[in-house]
Amino acid sequence: MPTRSALTVALCSALTVLAQSIPPIHESGFKAIFDGKSMKGWDGDPEFWRVEGGALVGQTTTEKQPKQNTFLIWRGGGPGDFELRLQYRLTGFNSGIQYRSIELPDIKWAMQGYQFDMDGEQQYTGQIYEERARGFLAMRGQFTYIGSGGKPAVMGSLGSDEELKKLIHAGGWNDAHLIARGNMLIQILNGHVMSMLIDDDTAGRKMDGLIGIQVHKGPPMKIEVKNIRLKQL
Numbered sequence: 269m270p271t272r273s274a275l276t277v278a279l280c281s282a283l284t285v286l287a288q289s290i291p292p293i294h295e296s297g298f299k300a301i302f303d304g305k306s307m308k309g310w311d312g313d314p315e316f317w318r319v320e321g322g323a324l325v326g327q328t329t330t331e332k333q334p335k336q337n338t339f340l341i342w343r344g345g346g347p348g349d350f351e352l353r354l355q356y357r358l359t360g361f362n363s364g365i366q367y368r369s370i371e372l373p374d375i376k377w378a379m380q381g382y383q384f385d386m387d388g389e390q391q392y393t394g395q396i397y398e399e400r401a402r403g404f405l406a407m408r409g410q411f412t413y414i415g416s417g418g419k420p421a422v423m424g425s426l427g428s429d430e431e432l433k434k435l436i437h438a439g440g441w442n443d444a445h446l447i448a449r450g451n452m453l454i455q456i457l458n459g460h461v462m463s464m465l466i467d468d469d470t471a472g473r474k475m476d477g478l479i480g481i482q483v484h485k486g487p488p489m490k491i492e493v494k495n496i497r498l499k500q501l
Contacts, residue, residue, distance in 0.1 A: 312340030348476030394462030
């Protein structure tokens, strides 16, 4: 009779073969929401946003700063269940991709809601953050849960922070894939799950809302985003 060690090796080998037999996902049902050449469908402060090299570009300098974090907002709807795919390159300080968010009524181009966070030092890149609300919801490498009126609690690990950090193309182009289905959010970067959240906080969560891109107040930064595709579910 095989030893437990031998059975473990055999099981791992079988799972490896099975994993290798499953092909990468074929992208279908996505529609471009940026035409690569104009701001059509997007709305933001022209002092900080432009189109350049087939990408939406948001940029600050030491001398040229917004009064607060400002966003380029997609005006094509407020999707609930969806998948969003895009490529981004961040140079400098900090940025993020907003989704299921609202626009603040008293501050033009300011947003509140879920964010795929990113920063130049890769300390926060890939985490789920909530702009102007509950803050840190799932750090990189965490699968978290929030109950009604509660705070995030870790349900499981998606890998170590340092190992996932190595998968980020610092200063280069990255592929981001955001999935929102019901009360579950999944954030994928360069083919690897970075963070996940089950949000059962009915008072705090948002089930639909706006998509946007952040220009962050502070040290100089430049965010470039292209190949933006949305699939509403």
